[in-house]
Amino acid sequence: MCNAPRMKTTFSLAIAALLLACGQAPETVGTASVVPTVHEVAISEGTPVTIADLSISGMTCEMMCGGAIKDAMAKLPGVTGTEIKFTEGETADHAVVTYDPAKVNDAELVKAVQALHEGQYKVLAVDITKQVKG
Secondary structure (H helix, E strand, O other), X not given: OOOHHHHHHHHHXXXXXXXXXXXXXXXXXXXXXXXXXXXXXXEOXXXXXXXXXXXXXXXXXXXXXXXXXHHHHHOOOOEEEEEEEOOOOOXXXXXXXXXXXXXXXXXHXXXXXXXXXXXXXXXXXXXXXXXXXX
Protein backbone atom coordinates (compact mmCIF):
# COMPACT_ATOMS: atom_id res chain seq x y z
CA MET A 1 0.00 0.00 0.00
CA CYS A 2 2.84 2.41 0.67
CA ASN A 3 3.93 2.31 -3.00
CA ALA A 4 0.44 2.98 -4.41
CA PRO A 5 0.66 6.81 -4.34
CA ARG A 6 4.16 6.74 -5.85
CA MET A 7 3.04 4.37 -8.64
CA LYS A 8 0.01 6.54 -9.30
CA THR A 9 2.21 9.65 -9.58
CA THR A 10 4.73 7.88 -11.84
CA PHE A 11 1.93 6.60 -14.08
CA SER A 12 0.38 10.09 -14.27
CA LEU A 13 3.74 11.65 -15.20
CA ALA A 14 4.30 9.03 -17.90
CA ILE A 15 0.85 9.69 -19.41
CA ALA A 16 1.44 13.46 -19.30
CA ALA A 17 4.81 13.06 -21.06
CA LEU A 18 3.24 10.94 -23.80
CA LEU A 19 0.44 13.44 -24.33
CA LEU A 20 2.87 16.35 -24.55
CA ALA A 21 5.08 14.49 -27.00
CA CYS A 22 2.15 13.55 -29.21
CA GLY A 23 0.71 17.04 -29.08
CA GLN A 24 3.92 18.64 -30.33
CA ALA A 25 4.81 16.21 -33.13
CA PRO A 26 2.62 17.65 -35.94
CA GLU A 27 4.20 21.09 -35.58
CA THR A 28 7.76 19.90 -36.12
CA VAL A 29 7.37 17.02 -38.57
CA GLY A 30 6.70 19.25 -41.57
CA THR A 31 9.94 21.13 -41.88
CA ALA A 32 12.34 18.94 -39.90
CA SER A 33 12.10 15.98 -42.26
CA VAL A 34 12.66 17.94 -45.51
CA VAL A 35 16.32 18.65 -46.22
CA PRO A 36 16.76 21.01 -49.17
CA THR A 37 19.16 20.41 -52.01
CA VAL A 38 20.89 23.66 -53.01
CA HIS A 39 22.50 24.47 -56.37
CA GLU A 40 24.20 27.70 -57.39
CA VAL A 41 23.98 28.85 -60.99
CA ALA A 42 26.11 31.70 -62.32
CA ILE A 43 24.35 34.30 -64.47
CA SER A 44 25.98 37.11 -66.44
CA GLU A 45 22.94 39.34 -66.93
CA GLY A 46 19.89 40.34 -64.93
CA THR A 47 19.13 40.27 -61.24
CA PRO A 48 19.87 37.01 -59.41
CA VAL A 49 16.85 35.19 -57.99
CA THR A 50 16.32 32.17 -55.77
CA ILE A 51 13.91 29.45 -56.89
CA ALA A 52 12.57 26.59 -54.77
CA ASP A 53 11.03 23.56 -56.49
CA LEU A 54 8.76 21.96 -53.88
CA SER A 55 7.83 18.35 -54.63
CA ILE A 56 4.33 17.95 -53.13
CA SER A 57 2.11 14.91 -52.59
CA GLY A 58 -1.62 15.13 -51.92
CA MET A 59 -2.65 17.39 -54.79
CA THR A 60 -5.69 16.18 -56.72
CA CYS A 61 -6.07 19.00 -59.23
CA GLU A 62 -4.27 22.03 -60.61
CA MET A 63 -7.08 24.56 -60.19
CA MET A 64 -8.18 24.14 -56.55
CA CYS A 65 -5.12 22.52 -54.96
CA GLY A 66 -2.67 24.54 -57.03
CA GLY A 67 -4.68 27.69 -56.40
CA ALA A 68 -4.62 27.16 -52.64
CA ILE A 69 -0.86 26.64 -52.71
CA LYS A 70 -0.32 29.73 -54.91
CA ASP A 71 -2.48 31.81 -52.54
CA ALA A 72 -0.51 30.58 -49.51
CA MET A 73 2.80 31.43 -51.18
CA ALA A 74 1.56 34.89 -52.22
CA LYS A 75 0.88 35.73 -48.55
CA LEU A 76 4.52 35.15 -47.58
CA PRO A 77 6.86 38.15 -47.60
CA GLY A 78 9.50 37.92 -50.28
CA VAL A 79 7.66 35.50 -52.61
CA THR A 80 7.53 37.04 -56.06
CA GLY A 81 5.94 34.21 -58.04
CA THR A 82 4.64 30.64 -57.92
CA GLU A 83 4.08 28.21 -60.78
CA ILE A 84 2.21 24.93 -60.26
CA LYS A 85 3.29 21.89 -62.27
CA PHE A 86 0.52 19.29 -61.96
CA THR A 87 0.54 16.00 -63.83
CA GLU A 88 -2.47 13.70 -63.41
CA GLY A 89 -1.52 10.37 -61.87
CA GLU A 90 1.93 11.42 -60.64
CA THR A 91 2.92 10.63 -57.06
CA ALA A 92 4.21 14.17 -56.55
CA ASP A 93 3.47 17.47 -58.22
CA HIS A 94 5.48 20.66 -57.98
CA ALA A 95 5.23 24.26 -56.88
CA VAL A 96 8.08 26.33 -58.29
CA VAL A 97 8.47 29.38 -56.06
CA THR A 98 10.62 32.44 -56.79
CA TYR A 99 11.52 34.25 -53.57
CA ASP A 100 13.91 36.53 -51.72
CA PRO A 101 15.83 34.43 -49.14
CA ALA A 102 16.46 37.58 -47.08
CA LYS A 103 12.70 37.80 -46.40
CA VAL A 104 11.54 34.16 -46.30
CA ASN A 105 13.32 30.80 -46.12
CA ASP A 106 12.59 27.38 -47.56
CA ALA A 107 11.36 26.02 -44.21
CA GLU A 108 8.67 28.72 -44.15
CA LEU A 109 7.60 27.75 -47.69
CA VAL A 110 7.27 24.10 -46.62
CA LYS A 111 5.36 25.04 -43.47
CA ALA A 112 2.90 27.18 -45.44
CA VAL A 113 2.12 24.34 -47.87
CA GLN A 114 1.77 21.68 -45.19
CA ALA A 115 -0.52 23.88 -43.08
CA LEU A 116 -3.16 23.95 -45.85
CA HIS A 117 -6.34 21.89 -45.68
CA GLU A 118 -5.51 20.19 -42.37
CA GLY A 119 -2.19 18.83 -43.64
CA GLN A 120 -3.50 17.37 -46.91
CA TYR A 121 -0.30 18.30 -48.75
CA LYS A 122 3.14 16.94 -47.84
CA VAL A 123 6.35 18.43 -49.16
CA LEU A 124 8.58 15.49 -50.06
CA ALA A 125 11.63 17.39 -51.33
CA VAL A 126 12.91 20.91 -51.86
CA ASP A 127 15.35 21.71 -54.67
CA ILE A 128 16.73 25.24 -54.42
CA THR A 129 18.47 27.06 -57.26
CA LYS A 130 20.34 30.21 -56.26
CA GLN A 131 21.43 32.45 -59.10
CA VAL A 132 24.65 34.37 -58.51
CA LYS A 133 26.45 36.95 -60.63
CA GLY A 134 29.38 35.29 -62.29
